[in-house]
Each structure stands twice: as structure tokens, then as C-alpha cells.
Amino acid sequence: xxxxxxxxxxxxxxxxxxxxxxxxxxxxxxxxxxxxxxxxxxxxxxxxxxxxxxxxxxxxxxxxxxxxxxxxxxxxxxxxxxxxxxxxxxxxxxxxxxxxxxxxxxxxxxxxxxxxxxxxxxxxxxxxxxxxxxxxxxxxxxxxxxxxxxxxxxxxxxxxxxxxxxxxxxxxxxxxxxxxxxxxxxxxxxxxxxxxxxxxxxxxxxxxxxxxxxxxxxxxxxxxxxxxxxxxxxxxxxxxxxxxxxxx
Amino acid sequence: xxxxxxxxxxxxxxxxxxxxxxxxxxxxxxxxxxxxxxxxxxxxxxxxxxxxxxxxxxxxxxxxxxxxxxxxxxxxxxxxxxxxxxxxxxxxxxxxxxxxxxxxxxxxxxxxxxxxxxxxxxxxxxxxxxxxxxxxxxxxxxxxxxxxxxxxxxxxxxxxxxxxxxxxxxxxxxxxxxxxxxxxxxxxxxxxxxxxxxxxxxxxxxxxxxxxxxxxxxxxxxxxxxxxxxxxxxxxxxxxxxxxxxxx
DNA sequence: GTTACAAAAGATATCAGATATAACATGTCA
DNA sequence: TGACATGTTATATCTGATATCTTTTGTAAC
Numbered sequence: 001x002x003x004x005x006x007x008x009x010x011x012x013x014x015x016x017x018x019x020x021x022x023x024x025x026x027x028x029x030x031x032x033x034x035x036x037x038x039x040x041x042x043x044x045x046x047x048x049x050x051x052x053x054x055x056x057x058x059x060x061x062x063x064x065x066x067x068x069x070x071x072x073x074x075x076x077x078x079x080x081x082x083x084x085x086x087x088x089x090x091x092x093x094x095x096x097x098x099x100x101x102x103x104x105x106x107x108x109x110x111x112x113x114x115x116x117x118x119x120x121x122x123x124x125x126x127x128x129x130x131x132x133x134x135x136x137x138x139x140x141x142x143x144x145x146x147x148x149x150x151x152x153x154x155x156x157x158x159x160x161x162x163x164x165x166x167x168x169x170x171x172x173x174x175x176x177x178x179x180x181x182x183x184x185x186x187x188x189x190x191x192x193x194x195x196x197x198x199x200x201x202x203x204x205x206x207x208x209x210x211x212x213x214x215x216x217x218x219x220x221x222x223x224x225x226x227x228x229x230x231x232x233x234x235x236x237x238x239x240x241x242x243x244x245x246x247x248x
Numbered sequence: 249x250x251x252x253x254x255x256x257x258x259x260x261x262x263x264x265x266x267x268x269x270x271x272x273x274x275x276x277x278x279x280x281x282x283x284x285x286x287x288x289x290x291x292x293x294x295x296x297x298x299x300x301x302x303x304x305x306x307x308x309x310x311x312x313x314x315x316x317x318x319x320x321x322x323x324x325x326x327x328x329x330x331x332x333x334x335x336x337x338x339x340x341x342x343x344x345x346x347x348x349x350x351x352x353x354x355x356x357x358x359x360x361x362x363x364x365x366x367x368x369x370x371x372x373x374x375x376x377x378x379x380x381x382x383x384x385x386x387x388x389x390x391x392x393x394x395x396x397x398x399x400x401x402x403x404x405x406x407x408x409x410x411x412x413x414x415x416x417x418x419x420x421x422x423x424x425x426x427x428x429x430x431x432x433x434x435x436x437x438x439x440x441x442x443x444x445x446x447x448x449x450x451x452x453x454x455x456x457x458x459x460x461x462x463x464x465x466x467x468x469x470x471x472x473x474x475x476x477x478x479x480x481x482x483x484x485x486x487x488x489x490x491x492x493x494x495x496x
Numbered sequence: 497g498t499t500a501c502a503a504a505a506g507a508t509a510t511c512a513g514a515t516a517t518a519a520c521a522t523g524t525c526a
Numbered sequence: 527t528g529a530c531a532t533g534t535t536a537t538a539t540c541t542g543a544t545a546t547c548t549t550t551t552g553t554a555a556c
Binding site: 013015019026027052055056059060061062063064065071080082084085086087088089091092093094095096101104105107108111112115116119166167168169171172175176 | 261263267274275300303304307308309310311312313319328330332333334335336337339340341342343344349352353355356359360363364367414415416417419420423424
């Protein structure tokens with residue numbers, strides 16, 4: 001009965017159907033990362049369609065990161081990386097970015113990052129500390145330009161994420177951090193404040209607490225750090241609304 | 249000089265180049281959601297390529313959710329929804345799901361959800377409360393089957409997310425929640441425990457705190473709720489490792 | 497005037513066949 | 527063994543034709 005009335009709104013094209021079939025095979029691990037698919041011609045025979053339909057299905061899957069097409073060689077199943085998985089979300093954040101996003105962003109960070117700092121203090125390894133020190137050293141090098149400083153700022157917070165040694169956390173934090181340079185640029189441009197003056201101090205403080213494995217200390221230090229960020233964001237959002245500036 | 253040596257590793261195909269061009273137009277808001285693109289034939293003339301190349305570019309963009317193709321009509325710029333943005337991440341979580349993910353997942357929830365419950369208690373509206381009550385009522389209806397109960401469980405936690413009234417939060421929580429039914433099924437199947445016996449009580453308690461706008465109470469209640477979940481997850485992961493069971 | 501249906505126009509979906517180009521394997525020669 | 531030419535295979539792109547869907551237009555009936 002479902003078949004009779006099932007044709008409204010979900011009529012898949014051939015290529016979409018092929019896409020789905022291959023996607024399912026990957027989901028069910030019938031196709032594993034690194035594995036090579038049959039050639040386009042063979043797939044066309046298997047599915048009983050023309051090469052065009054097959055090609056468009058392969059194109060869609062490779063656009064989504066599930067496949068990798070090597071011209072002259074063949075099509076391979078991709079190992080779906082975490083950075084690739086968060087790209088779609090980063091794009092979404094970029095597209096819907098507006099004045100309110102600036103505040104939502106910092107509030108979201110306040111929700112997570114202090115806890116994250118506490119966790120990092122508990123779980124950090126010696127290798128993590130080495131990376132922190134390298135980052136802080138580069139940060140206090142005043143010959144860096146604004147872009148590099150923004151990059152180092154993001155890197156510091158990313159180091160806290162990785163120091164928590166939970167692979168799911170980078171997945172959700174990466175898109176959030178991808179917005180930071182944009183916000184920072186807006187703050188530097190519109191509020192005369194050179195944010196980079198304060199950040200190194202807070203970073204140093206947070207690092208010290210992580211090094212000492214003082215979870216509560218790291219929590220508080222991060223909270224303070226984000227309080228500054230919240231104040232800046234509030235000022236920025238207010239200023240932008242008053243001056244009718246779009247954040248793009 | 250860069251042109252001379254720039255050809256290694258980044259030789260884009262025609263269709264990828266077109267994809268990039270259209271994507272940039274969308275990023276720069278030159279193309280806005282709902283807007284109709286020129287027909288494939290016209291685009292082919294514009295870019296100076298055949299319809300094939302254009303079609304594959306459009307296919308890639310529609311696979312990523314940026315465009316929407318209506319057969320017989322035309323191609324439109326999509327309004328990139330948050331649920332669409334988290335799909336890629338959900339797929340990633342599904343593909344790399346293993347025994348360890350069960351623990352990482354609950355630890356991540358412990359990091360965020362108690363704070364989220366506190367925030368929800370502060371920000372919830374009356375409409376949010378209505379939705380909570382509907383969910384709890386359905387939850388205590390014992391005629392529901394396991395799938396529906398799992399769905400209602402996820403819905404409860406999603407309601408907390410939406411009650412926080414920060415649109416960025418659903419974005420990162422949706423992929424996390426998309427894993428819950430799978431974990432719950434494993435728990436029910438492998439540990440004789442019927443988790444649904446306890447969940448309603450905790451949900452009720454959390455809801456009460458949110459209703460009373462008792463942030464700290466909501467925080468604690470959620471912490472307790474997740475402590476149970478952590479205990480179950482630990483038992484499950486241990487059991488699965490001992491019995492060499494794969495989580496698929 | 498409005499409704500209902502038929503036809504036309506325009507767009508995407510799919511197919512078929514052909515050429516161009518990249519990657520790989522192989523064989524040859526020094 | 528190493529360097530180079532060659533052949534094979536696979537993907538990239540083009541061309542042109544047919545099928546199917548959507549929207550619009552035309553038209554006849556009420």
C-alpha cells in the first residue's frame with residue numbers, strides 16, 4: 001500500500017538512488033576506507049544505467065567527502081576525517097553569521113570551555129605541555145602580524161581541546177573556533193581595543209593551571225578569559241547595531 | 249612565479265572550479281537563498297564549458313546542501329538549515345563509532361548538558377514548559393514501544409537545548425543526540441537493564457527544576473542523570489570488550 | 497468570467513558515443 | 527638497476543539526442 005501512495009515528494013533521480021546505494025554500502029562497512037570501487041563503466045553495467053548517472057552519483061558522494069576520485073586511476077572510499085565532518089558546519093556558521101551570532105558564540109564558549117579547561121588540566125600529557133609552551137612563546141613574539149596572532153589564539157584554545165583527549169570534542173569545537181578570527185578582526189577594527197594585549201596573560205594563566213593539574217584553577221582562569229571576551233562581544237554587537245554595520 | 253610551480257596537488261577539474269565559483273558567490277551573498285540560477289545551458293555559455301561540467305558542479309553543490317535542483321524547473325540557492333549542517337557530522341560519528349565512542353559520548357555530554365540545564369532553567373519560556381509536559385506525558389505512557397521511547401528521550405534533551413534559546417547550541421548537540429538511540433539500544437540489548445525505568449524520574453526532576461527556574465537544581469539533576477548514563481556506558485563498554493562484540 | 501483540460505515551452509534527467517588527459521604497468525635499452 | 531618510451535585503463539569533458547517533469551499558455555465548456 002505504501003508503494004501506491006509513496007510517489008509524492010520523494011521521487012529520487014537515478015543518480016540519487018545510486019548515491020544512496022553506495023552510501024549505504026559505506027555505512028554498513030561493506031565498502032571500507034581505501035577500497036577501490038569498480039570503474040564507472042562497470043558500475044553502469046551493475047546498476048543498469050548510463051555512465052552519466054553513475055558519474056553524477058560519484059560526484060555527489062565525493063563532494064560530501066565519502067569518496068575520492070583520482071583521474072586516470074579510479075574511485076576510492078575516503079577515510080572520513082573529523083576536520084571534513086566539521087566543514088559543513090563551519091560553512092553554515094559563516095553563512096548565517098550576523099550580529100547576534102557574536103553573542104551566541106561567546107555564550108556557547110562560556111558554556112563549554114571552562115569545563116574543558118578543567119578536563120584538560122586533569123588529562124593533559126607532557127607532550128601537550130610542550131605544544132602549549134611553543135604556542136605561548138610564539139604568541140609573545142611581538143613581530144607577529146594580526147593574522148598570525150589570531151591563528152595562534154585559535155591554536156591555544158584548540159590545544160586545550162586536544163589536551164582533553166576526547167576525540168569527539170574537537171569535532172564540535174572546530175566549527176566554533178573557525179569563527180573566532182572573524183570576530184576578533186571585527187573587535188580589533190571597530191573597538192580601538194587591541195585585544196591581543198590581554199590575551200597572552202590569560203593564556204599564560206590558564207596554561208599554568210593546566211600544567212599544575214589544577215582543574216578548578218584552570219576553570220576559573222578560563223572563565224575570566226571568556227568574561228573579557230563576552231564584554232568585548234557585547235560592546236561590539238552594541239556598536240554594530242547602533243552604527244548599522246553588517247558583520248560581513 | 250607561483251603560477252609556474254602551482255600545479256602540483258591542486259589541479260582542479262573544470263567542474264570543481266565551477267563549483268568553487270558558485271560557492272564563492274553564495275558565500276559572498278551575491279547569490280541569496282531562494283534565488284534562481286540561470287539554466288544549465290546558460291551557465292555553460294557563461295563559464296564557457298559544456299553542460300556536463302556545469303551539471304556535475306551543480307550536483308556537487310546540491311549534494312552539499314547549498315543548492316536545490318528541481319527537475320523541469322531550475323536550480324535554486326538553498327537556505328542552509330542547521331539540521332542539514334549537522335548531518336555530515338552525524339554521519340562521521342556513525343562511521344567511526346566504536347566501543348570507545350560510547351564512553352567519549354557520555355563524557356562529552358557530562359561536559360555540556362549540566363550547564364545547559366542550568367541555562368535552560370534561566371531562559372525557558374512558558375511555551376518551552378508546555379512542550380516539556382507533552383514530552384513527559386508521552387514518556388510515562390507505557391504503551392510506547394522501545395523505538396518511540398528512545399525518540400522521546402532524545403526529544404527531552406533536545407527540548408533543554410532549545411529552551412536555552414541560543415541557536416548555535418542545537419547545531420553542536422544534534423549530532424551528539426543522533427547517537428543516543430544507538431547507544432541506548434546497545435544498553436538495553438546487552439545489559440538486561442531496562443534503562444527506561446529510571447529515565448522518566450530523572451527527566452521529571454530536571455523538568456521541575458527548569459520549571460522553577462532553579463538553575464543549580466537543574467544542573468545537579470542533570471549531573472545525576474548523566475552519572476547513571478555514565479555507569480551504564482562503562483558497563484556496556486566493558487562487557488563489549490570482554491565479549492568481543494562490535495557496536496555495529 | 498471561471499473552470500478544466502490540452503498543448504506548448506522550457507528545464508532538468510538520462511543516454512550514447514567520441515576525444516582528451518592523467519595514472520599506472522610494462523618493456524626496452526643503456 | 528635506473529631512465530625512458532609505450533600501451534592500457536580510467537576518469538574528464540564534449541557533443542547531440544531523447545525522455546520526463548514543471549510551468550505557462552491556449553482554448554473550449556460551463
